Amino acid sequence: MAIKLAILGNPNIGKSTLFNRLTGLQQKAGNFAGVTIEKKSGEFSVNGVYYELTDLPGTYSLIPKSPDEEVVFNHLALDSTQKPEVIIVVLDASNLERNLVLFSQVADLKIPSVVAINMVDVAENKGIKIDSDGLSRLLGCPVVMTNARSGKGLDEVKSSLGKARVPELNLFKPEEFLDSPSSALQLITFRTWLNWVGHKPELLDSKSLEILKELNISPDLAQARETINRYRKLKFLLKSVISGTEARPNSGFGFDSLALHPIFGYVLMLFILLGVFEAIFQLSNYPMELIDGLMANGIDFLNGILPEGIFKRLLIEGVMAGIQGIVIFVPQIAILFFLIGLLEESGYMARVMILLDRLMKKIGLSGKAIIPLISGVACAVPAIMATRNISNSRERLIAIFITPLMSCSARLPVFTLLIGMLVSDSAVYGPFSMQGLVLFSLYLIGLFGAILTAWILDRFMPSKESTPFILEIPPYQKPHWRNLWFSVFQKSKAFVFEAGKVILAISILLWMMAGFGPGNSIENAELKIKANQKSMTADELNRQVSSAKLEASYAGIAGKWIEPALQPMGFDWKIGVALITSFAAREVFVGTMSVLYASGAEGETEQLKVRMKAAKHPDSGLPVFNPACILSLLIFYIFAMQCMSTLAVSYRETGSWKWPFYQLVYMTGLAFGASTLVFQILK
Amino acid sequence: MVSLSVLPANHQALFVSCQIPGLNAKLADLGMIPGTIWKIVNQIPFSGPLVLSNGPIRISVRKEDADFIFMEENSK
Numbered sequence: 001m002a003i004k005l006a007i008l009g010n011p012n013i014g015k016s017t018l019f020n021r022l023t024g025l026q027q028k029a030g031n032f033a034g035v036t037i038e039k040k041s042g043e044f045s046v047n048g049v050y051y052e053l054t055d056l057p058g059t060y061s062l063i064p065k066s067p068d069e070e071v072v073f074n075h076l077a078l079d080s081t082q083k084p085e086v087i088i089v090v091l092d093a094s095n096l097e098r099n100l101v102l103f104s105q106v107a108d109l110k111i112p113s114v115v116a117i118n119m120v121d122v123a124e125n126k127g128i129k130i131d132s133d134g135l136s137r138l139l140g141c142p143v144v145m146t147n148a149r150s151g152k153g154l155d156e157v158k159s160s161l162g163k164a165r166v167p168e169l170n171l172f173k174p175e176e177f178l179d180s181p182s183s184a185l186q187l188i189t190f191r192t193w194l195n196w197v198g199h200k201p202e203l204l205d206s207k208s209l210e211i212l213k214e215l216n217i218s219p220d221l222a223q224a225r226e227t228i229n230r231y232r233k234l235k236f237l238l239k240s241v242i243s244g245t246e247a248r249p250n251s252g253f254g255f256d257s258l259a260l261h262p263i264f265g266y267v268l269m270l271f272i273l274l275g276v277f278e279a280i281f282q283l284s285n286y287p288m289e290l291i292d293g294l295m296a297n298g299i300d301f302l303n304g305i306l307p308e309g310i311f312k313r314l315l316i317e318g319v320m321a322g323i324q325g326i327v328i329f330v331p332q333i334a335i336l337f338f339l340i341g342l343l344e345e346s347g348y349m350a351r352v353m354i355l356l357d358r359l360m361k362k363i364g365l366s367g368k369a370i371i372p373l374i375s376g377v378a379c380a381v382p383a384i385m386a387t388r389n390i391s392n393s394r395e396r397l398i399a400i401f402i403t404p405l406m407s408c409s410a411r412l413p414v415f416t417l418l419i420g421m422l423v424s425d426s427a428v429y430g431p432f433s434m435q436g437l438v439l440f441s442l443y444l445i446g447l448f449g450a451i452l453t454a455w456i457l458d459r460f461m462p463s464k465e466s467t468p469f470i471l472e473i474p475p476y477q478k479p480h481w482r483n484l485w486f487s488v489f490q491k492s493k494a495f496v497f498e499a500g501k502v503i504l505a506i507s508i509l510l511w512m513m514a515g516f517g518p519g520n521s522i523e524n525a526e527l528k529i530k531a532n533q534k535s536m537t538a539d540e541l542n543r544q545v546s547s548a549k550l551e552a553s554y555a556g557i558a559g560k561w562i563e564p565a566l567q568p569m570g571f572d573w574k575i576g577v578a579l580i581t582s583f584a585a586r587e588v589f590v591g592t593m594s595v596l597y598a599s600g601a602e603g604e605t606e607q608l609k610v611r612m613k614a615a616k617h618p619d620s621g622l623p624v625f626n627p628a629c630i631l632s633l634l635i636f637y638i639f640a641m642q643c644m645s646t647l648a649v650s651y652r653e654t655g656s657w658k659w660p661f662y663q664l665v666y667m668t669g670l671a672f673g674a675s676t677l678v679f680q681i682l683k
Numbered sequence: 684m685v686s687l688s689v690l691p692a693n694h695q696a697l698f699v700s701c702q703i704p705g706l707n708a709k710l711a712d713l714g715m716i717p718g719t720i721w722k723i724v725n726q727i728p729f730s731g732p733l734v735l736s737n738g739p740i741r742i743s744v745r746k747e748d749a750d751f752i753f754m755e756e757n758s759k
Contacts, residue, residue: 220707224710357731473742
């Protein structure tokens with residue numbers, strides 16, 4: 001049996017770096033966008049002893065003030081099945097006093113601990129000297145000096161795990177900081193106290209509850225007094241083991257004079273955010289073409305070696321088309337997560353939160369909603385999870401609700417395909433390509449939809465009192481390339497295997513639906529065309545036959561069935577099929593179109609564009625994909641909730657189906673309305 | 684005793700108390716302990732958040748919350 005370990009500490013002090021160092025790539029869950037929102041775990045062994053290590057979200061106190069801090073609270077709860085046997089408490093060497101407040105709470109829980117004092121190099125540069133032996137005696141447990149970035153002290157952390165001890169520090173003295181007769185308060189253990197101030201009175205015994213109720217003090221003030229009491233004692237105790245803290249030059253914040261400048265701060269922010277956006281497309285261009293080419297080669301190869309038959313068709317038109325739809329995304333997703341991770345790791349994201357707080361407040365949000373909104377450009381799933389740093393539940397609900405309206409990377413292939421049909425890639429406007437400008441405006445429309453929705457929600461949702469916006473601003477840091485690489489790797493892997501399963505399954509299902517029909521309707525359709533053929537070329541005949549076969553298939557029947565509802569938006573039944581299949585995930589649209597337009601065998605998007613452009617309405621003979629229809633379809637994909645994963649994560653984060661249901665109805669309604677409007681005006 | 688929101692940039696003052704229910708524990712968590720000296724680093728325009736610093740700690744609070752955070756001007 002592996003020994004259960006947990007790693008705990010304030011935010012932004014290199015916990016995750018240490019975690020990555022200890023576990024390597026043996027991790028179970030990806031952490032999203034730089035911060036550890038969900039705890040993740042990994043395993044390692046020291047001299048034959050196995051440890052299962054959990055990285056907990058950064059917290060200042062064991063008493064939760066936001067949903068991400070609640071993860072810590074629940075993990076350490078008495079009835080928790082994952083309750084750690086040993087805790088590694090990570091402390092920032094430059095800010096020991098405050099960091100030790102958290103440690104002293106762990107000590108009062110009587111859990112064997114090891115202290116890792118991290119970022120020792122930064123502290124030494126500031127002239128701070130820490131006597132680690134003295135500190136170890138003071139705290140009553142092993143103390144290791146580390147620099148997680150360089151790996152210094154890592155072996156010592158590992159070897160000290162066997163020497164972990166319940167710390168001797170005992171600072172919890174409620175009778176000192178609450179004006180109350182001490183005899184009764186002495187009965188209150190720290191765990192009882194934790195449950196009381198952590199708003200879990202049901203976990204208290206009646207005697208303790210009575211004592212605490214009689215105090216007549218709010219849990220907020222009680223907590224504040226506890227922290228202040230710990231702080232003051234620690235400040236006094238630390239005097240003997242630490243020196244050089246008086247000077248404490250304020251390093252790592254120099255860039256703020258520009259980043260938070262009333263004018264240049266905003267200019268810089270705009271520049272950086274646009275730069276991120278531009279980089280995603282510029283950098284992913286080449287790898288995407290490469291993957292496209294490789295996949296086409298692979299399909300050609302299979303085409304050559306496999307015997308004709310149903311198995312070959314399934315493999316090439318179903319499975320390979322599905323796989324292509326998955327891996328083609330990986331470059332964009334990886335780059336996007338990398339850049340967002342870079343903004344967070346460097347500390348710049350906190351500045352963006354401050355700069356935009358004022359604006360966000362106008363729509364019922366705070367600067368903290370910036371992370372979900374920006375991450376939403378990558379993927380709504382981690383973005384919705386990132387709302388856990390928002391402590392106000394009303395604000396958090398609004399943020400969860402509007403995040404899927406931000407144009408995520410899954411919309412990108414849909415956009416790319418459709419824009420390619422709408423605007424020639426040679427059209428340029430100054431330094432910008434016309435295609436890029438159209439794409440940019442689609443993102444803006446999504447953003448506008450999100451803002452408008454938040455504004456409406458803010459006006460109509462019952463208002464609770466606002467929670468104050470308060471935020472720690474971390475010093476700027478050189479990005480930890482290792483951390484970034486780890487998280488990009490984990491997320492890409494999660495995408496390929498989690499989303500990939502769904503996409504692959506749908507591709508195969510779709511291939512079957514498109515290839516088979518009730519009875520022998522497909523054979524009949526083929527015979528009918530062949531009987532009517534007069535002076536058709538072989539090519540023309542083939543196209544007519546495959547189109548008629550598709551129409552007679554199950555997919556065709558389903559598309560035809562919903563066609564009347566789609567007509568106001570200018571969509572035909574083939575688009576209808578794609579809307580149905582891409583309900584699970586938007587990117588399935590492109591794969592569906594490839595299957596429907598029988599370009600799957602070639603597997604290249606250029607071919608698909610040509611075939612889609614050639615498609616004509618059977619009655620009128622007019623092109624299906626006229627500009628009005630393409631624009632209407634683009635608008636549809638901006639607004640519609642075509643993502644089962646988002647619905648699932650909304651359910652998980654809000655704790656009921658009510659909100660995902662509202663999201664689904666609202667976004668689909670919005671998409672129908674806006675697309676109809678666009679098509680009816682432009683047709 | 685003055686309200687934090689009236690202090691000009693680059694001014695230093697001692698934190699005394701906070702009159703916003705629910706904010707006391709969070710301030711203490713971040714190291715805003717009565718008696719600690721804080722410098723007003725920055726004020727985001729259009730009544731945006733204030734940026735305060737104390738040694739290695741830098742935090743940001745909204746101006747309307749700062750109205751109810753009380754400071755003592757540093758006499759030293």
